[in-house]
Amino acid sequence: LKAKNSLAIKAAFVYNKQIMKSGFFIGIDLGGTNLKLALIDAKFRIKQRRLFNTRGFPDKSSLIRNIVLEVRQLMKDNRLTRKDILGVGMGLPGPVDYERGIVHFLPNIPGWEEVSLKSILEKRLGLPVVLDNDAKLMSLAEYTLGAARGARSAVCLTLGTGVGAGLVFDGRLYRGAGNVSGEIGHLPLNEDGPRCNCGGWACLEAYIGNRSIESRARTILGKNISLEELSRLASRGNRLALQVWSEVGSRLGLALAAVVNLLNPDCIVIGGGIAKAHRRLFERLKEVIAQRAMSVPAGQVKIFKAKLASDAGMIGAAILVKEAQR
Ligand SMILES: [Zn+2]
Numbered sequence: 001l002k003a004k005n006s007l008a009i010k011a012a013f014v015y016n017k018q019i020m021k022s023g024f025f026i027g028i029d030l031g032g033t034n035l036k037l038a039l040i041d042a043k044f045r046i047k048q049r050r051l052f053n054t055r056g057f058p059d060k061s062s063l064i065r066n067i068v069l070e071v072r073q074l075m076k077d078n079r080l081t082r083k084d085i086l087g088v089g090m091g092l093p094g095p096v097d098y099e100r101g102i103v104h105f106l107p108n109i110p111g112w113e114e115v116s117l118k119s120i121l122e123k124r125l126g127l128p129v130v131l132d133n134d135a136k137l138m139s140l141a142e143y144t145l146g147a148a149r150g151a152r153s154a155v156c157l158t159l160g161t162g163v164g165a166g167l168v169f170d171g172r173l174y175r176g177a178g179n180v181s182g183e184i185g186h187l188p189l190n191e192d193g194p195r196c197n198c199g200g201w202a203c204l205e206a207y208i209g210n211r212s213i214e215s216r217a218r219t220i221l222g223k224n225i226s227l228e229e230l231s232r233l234a235s236r237g238n239r240l241a242l243q244v245w246s247e248v249g250s251r252l253g254l255a256l257a258a259v260v261n262l263l264n265p266d267c268i269v270i271g272g273g274i275a276k277a278h279r280r281l282f283e284r285l286k287e288v289i290a291q292r293a294m295s296v297p298a299g300q301v302k303i304f305k306a307k308l309a310s311d312a313g314m315i316g317a318a319i320l321v322k323e324a325q326r
Contacts, residue, residue, distance in 0.1 A: 024041055029091045036313065046315070072125075089319075089320045093133075095179070132320055134164070134313050141313070155265045156306070157269065162197075194212070207251045241278070268301060272306075275306055
């Protein structure tokens with residue numbers, strides 16, 4: 001019995017040591033609406049999460065102060081010390097200088113211009129911090145654990161107020177010259193057209209960003225209507241609501257036909273709030289890809305809906321920490 005006990009104790013010790021050795025990540029996802037933080041284990045499973053309304057913070061410094069407090073709280077709640085944390089990863093809704101850890105600006109959160117967020121957080125937390133654009137992190141998560149798992153090349157889209165994408169080829173994020181690849185929302189669709197938030201015009205986002213869809217729906221249906229309600233109306237067979245989703249699908253399909261011809265990806269993953277839209281959008285977008293992209297790449301591309309929902313950003317942030325330490 002004694003020998004058995006000591007074996008069990010030994011096994012428990014080895015097990016604990018493995019947990020200690022594998023460590024944890026902190027994943028943070030800052031969006032225009034929500035600030036999300038999570039403690040994530042070495043297998044990218046979320047252990048504990050915290051959620052805040054981004055608009056609840058009057059300014060940048062109170063938001064940063066809250067992030068620092070909440071990271072410490074997550075560690076305290078789980079009796080972890082700095083040694084147990086492999087690093088902190090954070091996604092932001094705008095262009096980020098990945099190499100230097102600087103946030104250039106956030107179109108939907110005022111007051112963030114050229115912020116050296118990596119060094120601010122590292123100083124206050126005493127932990128390694130990596131930052132990246134949220135669409136890139138969502139793509140990394142969907143590629144590693146979600147809808148694009150097993151694919152070689154994937155283009156992952158986030159459709160919401162902003163329209164962005166991340167490109168993953170052979171297991172690596174494609175960042176471009178200055179880490180601003182994937183801005184599919186600003187792919188020009190026409191020579192002339194509506195103004196866009198980026199300062200340009202006739203961009204994809206100016207047609208299929210949430211606000212543009214709402215305004216189109218207002219014009220066609222003659223009243224203010226939320227996107228959820230627009231999908232419900234479409235489900236009940238409302239012709240005008242179906243028309244709006246069909247138009248969104250056509251525009252997105254055109255942009256994706258260009259992506260398919262240029263990159264010949266294995267798959268395209270569609271995430272963000274619009275992924276929950278009425279199926280007419282997806283039917284139309286597949287039709288347009290089939291009609292407008294070249295037959296070989298159009299026949300090879302698979303279109304998936306994102307799988308990891310609103311956790312993708314935090315999980316991708318953890319994956320990024322691991323990648324950065326390789
Ligand atoms: Zn634009």
